[in-house]
Amino acid sequence: MNKLLALFILLWVASSCVERIEVTLDETYTRLVVDGYVATDTNVSSVTLTHSSDYFYNQPSPPVTGAQVTINDGSVVIPLVETKPGISGIYLADSSFMGEIGKTYTLEVQLEEAINGKTDYSASCRMMSVARLDSISFEFQPDWGKEGFWLIKIYAQEPADEINYYLLRYYRNGVLKTDSIKKYVVSDDKYFNGSYINGLTAFYIDEQRTWETLHPGDTIMVQMSGITKEYYDFIMEVQIAGFNIPFFTGPPANVQGNIDNGAIGFFSAYSNSWAKGVVK
Numbered sequence: 001m002n003k004l005l006a007l008f009i010l011l012w013v014a015s016s017c018v019e020r021i022e023v024t025l026d027e028t029y030t031r032l033v034v035d036g037y038v039a040t041d042t043n044v045s046s047v048t049l050t051h052s053s054d055y056f057y058n059q060p061s062p063p064v065t066g067a068q069v070t071i072n073d074g075s076v077v078i079p080l081v082e083t084k085p086g087i088s089g090i091y092l093a094d095s096s097f098m099g100e101i102g103k104t105y106t107l108e109v110q111l112e113e114a115i116n117g118k119t120d121y122s123a124s125c126r127m128m129s130v131a132r133l134d135s136i137s138f139e140f141q142p143d144w145g146k147e148g149f150w151l152i153k154i155y156a157q158e159p160a161d162e163i164n165y166y167l168l169r170y171y172r173n174g175v176l177k178t179d180s181i182k183k184y185v186v187s188d189d190k191y192f193n194g195s196y197i198n199g200l201t202a203f204y205i206d207e208q209r210t211w212e213t214l215h216p217g218d219t220i221m222v223q224m225s226g227i228t229k230e231y232y233d234f235i236m237e238v239q240i241a242g243f244n245i246p247f248f249t250g251p252p253a254n255v256q257g258n259i260d261n262g263a264i265g266f267f268s269a270y271s272n273s274w275a276k277g278v279v280k
């Protein structure tokens with residue numbers, strides 16, 4: 001009886017100590033989010049505008065539609081057109097427009113409706129040069145991990161000048177596989193400046209992840225882009241913070257981009273080099 005009484009008292013005390021605590025999480029104020037770029041290829045210059053959203057908001061970020069968006073190269077102003085007016089928030093330049101190495105490009109955005117009392121935003125980025133890819137190769141390492149790993153290696157002559165910064169992405173059978181910023185591969189040329197890049201491993205692909213592994217007959221295209229140090233730092237910070245594209249769907253802290261007036265995100269300009277190979 002004494003044991004039962006002691007157990008009853010213990011349970012009563014424990015239950016009386018439980019109190020419902022309501023935690024209030026303030027929603028961050030809405031900001032414009034910009035994901036834009038100019039490249040040396042046709043049909044790729046694009047700007048996506050969205051609203052930032054709360055940390056626990058589990059829906060796609062709302063698009064910012066009806067904006068006037070232009071890119072200025074110092075002599076010519078290129079207008080961008082929304083792909084689905086009033087719906088998409090994605091703005092494209094004319095397919096004939098191509099960026100040029102050495103030019104500085106300025107993005108100008110004028111919103112139809114103000115965000116935080118601001119309608120005008122801008123950002124600038126210089127287009128850097130890129131090492132020209134000669135070729136790519138593939139290697140399978142069966143002893144790495146559970147099922148093995150595929151390696152995609154690159155070959156290129158790296159120019160002997162100031163420190164360069166590179167972004168690497170790859171396509172499998174025409175589909176971009178590095179389709180989010182967390183999958184981007186970035187590097188500087190600190191350890192191979194001016195040298196021939198002779199089979200540097202750019203991508204490690206886990207054979208166990210069947211949706212992204214390589215198969216005999218696959219056509220692989222590697223895109224190497226010359227980027228600014230500011231964009232390199234931005235990508236590194238986003239990857240460390242663990243964000244995905246679209247940017248900033250409510251993270252606890254935002255990464256500093258190059259857009260003014262309190263907007264977040266980045267407007268980049270980069271030159272591209274390509275190499276293609278078939279998996280044997």
